[in-house]
Amino acid sequence: MSKLQPVRGTRDIFGPDARRFSHVVKVYQKIALAYGFEEISTPIFEFTDVFKRTLGETSDVVTKEMYSFADRSGEMLTLRPEYTAGIARAWMSGGLAQHGVMKLFAHGPMFRYERPQKGRYRQFHQLDAEIIGAAEPAADIELLALAWQLLCDLGISDEITLHLNSLGDSESRAAYRTALVDYFSDHEAKLSDDSRTRLHKNPMRILDSKDPGDRALLGDAPRISDYLNDLSKDFFGAVCEGVAALDIPYTHDERLVRGLDYYSHTAFEFITQALGSQGTVLGGGRYDGLIELMGGPSTPGVGWAAGIERLA
Numbered sequence: 064m065s066k067l068q069p070v071r072g073t074r075d076i077f078g079p080d081a082r083r084f085s086h087v088v089k090v091y092q093k094i095a096l097a098y099g100f101e102e103i104s105t106p107i108f109e110f111t112d113v114f115k116r117t118l119g120e121t122s123d124v125v126t127k128e129m130y131s132f133a134d135r136s137g138e139m140l141t142l143r144p145e146y147t148a149g150i151a152r153a154w155m156s157g158g159l160a161q162h163g164v165m166k167l168f169a170h171g172p173m174f175r176y177e178r179p180q181k182g183r184y185r186q187f188h189q190l191d192a193e194i195i196g197a198a199e200p201a202a203d204i205e206l207l208a209l210a211w212q213l214l215c216d217l218g219i220s221d222e223i224t225l226h227l228n229s230l231g232d233s234e235s236r237a238a239y240r241t242a243l244v245d246y247f248s249d250h251e252a253k254l255s256d257d258s259r260t261r262l263h264k265n266p267m268r269i270l271d272s273k274d275p276g277d278r279a280l281l282g283d284a285p286r287i288s289d290y291l292n293d294l295s296k297d298f299f300g301a302v303c304e305g306v307a308a309l310d311i312p313y314t315h316d317e318r319l320v321r322g323l324d325y326y327s328h329t330a331f332e333f334i335t336q337a338l339g340s341q342g343t344v345l346g347g348g349r350y351d352g353l354i355e356l357m358g359g360p361s362t363p364g365v366g367w368a369a370g371i372e373r374l375a
């Protein structure tokens with residue numbers, strides 16, 4: 064009876080795996096506390112709207128990966144696919160807003176209906192860090208410093224590079240969006256079905272496509288850096304300066320857009336050569352529009368999440 068097997072994409076963590084796993088969490092807790100972050104724990108399920116409205120109707124997570132279900136009273140709920148939306152929800156509904164700037168960290172399970180493979184599971188685990196209420200680039204730099212410290216203390220920083228990009232503010236993104244729509248409209252017939260939908264809803268999402276046909280078109284696509292206004296350029300310049308001052312090895316990666324809709328300005332991933340195609344161990348960015356999008360007061364934020372399995 065196959066019912067005695069674990070569900071596809073889930074696994075039991077035991078023995079050396081369990082020891083590595085809890086080592087990662089312990090090291091992280093120690094560093095995050097030393098950096099003045101406070102631990103938060105949010106529920107593993109939320110109303111579906113918390114994710115649907117924030118991650119973007121055309122993101123892979125919302126279109127294909129969410130575990131959503133109606134509970135016994137007919138409420139639509141979703142097992143969390145990521146931390147940020149739930150933490151932003153907690154910040155609003157739990158009265159955390161009155162604390163001013165909050166530096167929060169968390170760790171726990173996430174759920175995404177993906178094709179399971181090495182380094183990609185349907186239940187996986189994340190470390191998370193968020194700074195809510197700070198608009199200045201110093202907050203982005205602080206989070207990058209925290210991430211780098213973690214990778215150094217785990218002894219895996221040698222094989223890892225930071226890929227850094229700016230998605231600009233909303234004005235810059237609007238200009239870039241127009242340029243992308245022009246470009247991809249000329250190649251509409253070659254786009255995948257998913258990307259043809261994205262073309263009019265969220266063309267930046269095409270840059271994150273994993274479809275080989277889409278990817279072949281990316282080389283000649285317009286670049287965001289040509290559309291950043293002065294404010295966005297200054298912001299990105301300040302982040303790069305901070306990262307250089309911390310001696311974190313990085314490359315400006317113009318192709319980096321990140322999979323979720325709510326990012327602005329800074330976007331980053333720490334990528335290792337040691338894990339093959341599932342090499343992104345940690346990713347994040349700035350989400351200044353998110354809390355307003357959720358119906359809260361306009362509040363800046365920046366954060367990242369790391370896959371514990373990949374770190375381990």
Ligand code: ATP
Nearest residue numbers: 177182183184187322343344345346368369370373
């Ligand atoms: P990918 O491009 O690999 O799908 P993502 O952009 O969907 O990554 P994020 O949403 O940024 O990933 O999640 C942050 C981190 O969580 C990733 O960098 C990775 O380490 C980890 N992660 C994401 N999805 C999975 C998964 N299905 N299984 C294991 N780890 C994962």
Ligand code: MG
Nearest residue numbers: 123124177322
């Ligand atoms: Mg993904």
